[in-house]
Amino acid sequence: MSQEHAFKAGFETRAIHAGYEPDEMTGAVIPPIYATSTYKQDGVGGLRGGYEYSRSANPTRTALEGALAAVEEGERGFAFASGLAAEDALIRALTRPGDHAVIPDDAYGGTFRLFDKVARPWGLEHSPAPVGDVDAVRAAIVPGRTKLVWIETPTNPMLTIGDIEVLAAVAHEAGALLVVDNTFASPYLQQPLTLGADLVVHSTTKYVGGHSDVVGGAVVVRDHEVAERIGFHQNSMGAVAGPFDAFLTHRGLKTLGVRMDRHCDNAEKVVDFLVGHPQVSEVIYPGLEEHAGHALAARQMRRFGGIVSFRVTGGEQQALQVCARAEVFTLGESLGGVESLIEHPGRMTHASVAGTDLEVPADLVRLSVGIETADDLLADLDRALGGSGRE
Numbered sequence: 001m002s003q004e005h006a007f008k009a010g011f012e013t014r015a016i017h018a019g020y021e022p023d024e025m026t027g028a029v030i031p032p033i034y035a036t037s038t039y040k041q042d043g044v045g046g047l048r049g050g051y052e053y054s055r056s057a058n059p060t061r062t063a064l065e066g067a068l069a070a071v072e073e074g075e076r077g078f079a080f081a082s083g084l085a086a087e088d089a090l091i092r093a094l095t096r097p098g099d100h101a102v103i104p105d106d107a108y109g110g111t112f113r114l115f116d117k118v119a120r121p122w123g124l125e126h127s128p129a130p131v132g133d134v135d136a137v138r139a140a141i142v143p144g145r146t147k148l149v150w151i152e153t154p155t156n157p158m159l160t161i162g163d164i165e166v167l168a169a170v171a172h173e174a175g176a177l178l179v180v181d182n183t184f185a186s187p188y189l190q191q192p193l194t195l196g197a198d199l200v201v202h203s204t205t206k207y208v209g210g211h212s213d214v215v216g217g218a219v220v221v222r223d224h225e226v227a228e229r230i231g232f233h234q235n236s237m238g239a240v241a242g243p244f245d246a247f248l249t250h251r252g253l254k255t256l257g258v259r260m261d262r263h264c265d266n267a268e269k270v271v272d273f274l275v276g277h278p279q280v281s282e283v284i285y286p287g288l289e290e291h292a293g294h295a296l297a298a299r300q301m302r303r304f305g306g307i308v309s310f311r312v313t314g315g316e317q318q319a320l321q322v323c324a325r326a327e328v329f330t331l332g333e334s335l336g337g338v339e340s341l342i343e344h345p346g347r348m349t350h351a352s353v354a355g356t357d358l359e360v361p362a363d364l365v366r367l368s369v370g371i372e373t374a375d376d377l378l379a380d381l382d383r384a385l386g387g388s389g390r391e
């Protein structure tokens with residue numbers, strides 16, 4: 001399929017066809033893994049297709065980067081060694097010591113650590129603000145110094161929803177760029193660049209890769225000049241996705257749409273089961289009408305995602321026990337793979353924010369609902385909670 005057609009096609013067609021056309025010589029339908037560090041030149045400077053050295057560009061990565069740009073409807077995509085490598089490149093490409101950023105007050109722990117323990121000593125200050133409160137985000141901006149307004153929506157693990165369109169306007173009024181970490185929603189459920197955001201970041205380790213077999217990150221950019229700066233830093237700092245990782249991530253991306261629909265179906269069933277369970281005091285899911293961001297999520301997302309957080313009546317001990325007892329839900333960090341995962345954010349993914357404004361409740365459990373048989377997931381949760389939740 002020609003790239004001109006692929007980029008204008010529907011989501012699943014873009015995910016499958018954008019970024020690569022069957023190889024001229026062999027007709028290979030899938031981008032080969034170009035395990036090469038360098039490329040033969042046809043005379044000095046005579047590059048074939050612009051390939052010179054694999055930190056700068058590698059055809060397996062190029063294919064993935066094209067597909068990422070297409071599914072996010074951006075100008076260019078960049079693939080990195082991890083989500084945090086992508087975030088680091090973005091921060092250093094677009095800010096200077098003395099600048100300031102606004103970050104979510106319940107950011108992913110590693111993102112907070114990057115801002116607090118790496119970027120701040122380097123000279124970039126930050127202020128946390130709740131992404132669901134536009135006035136609070138506006139108030140956190142330091143006029144003249146804020147260069148990035150950084151949001152996650154839904155946030156991790158409290159699943160707060162931020163209004164991308166409104167926050168883009170707030171950032172732009174202040175001369176800042178809006179960055180959306182789109183890891184939780186995935187490009188299938190939400191396309192921030194079409195709502196006014198300037199950059200999207202992903203931990204492609206999660207839904208984009210989708211099979212818990214590769215760590216990776218991405219930045220997708222709307223504007224040409226910003227893309228040039230990210231591209232320059234990607235090459236200069238060098239935290240690129242290798243060809244094997246790019247291949248796996250690209251393979252995952254092709255099935256993102258069907259996987260996300262099943263993640264959402266199963267998450268909705270899990271939510272129905274947990275609501276009203278005697279051992280559960282609160283279920284947090286943007287698909288619930290009582291969720292503060294429900295109407296907004298219904299507007300800016302296709303569906304409500306595969307992550308469900310809940311609080312238990314028995315405090316931290318019970319939350320830890322539920323995590324330990326679950327069997328189909330594997331106890332582990334990360335999310336977005338085909339298998340269901342369970343974790344205790346306070347002791348695991350969010351341990352680095354303990355004692356700060358970003359601390360999460362001790363009785364909170366986070367689920368990444370996978371695509372197994374839904375009944376098996378419900379039975380597992382019931383057993384882990386000590387029973388009595390099923391008729």
Ligand SMILES: Cc1ncc(COP(=O)(O)O)c(C=O)c1O
Nearest residue numbers: 082083084108156183203205216
């Ligand atoms: C929302 C979010 N952003 C970024 C990251 C960091 O990505 P990575 O682990 O691929 O470096 C994670 C990892 O869990 C995440 O959940």
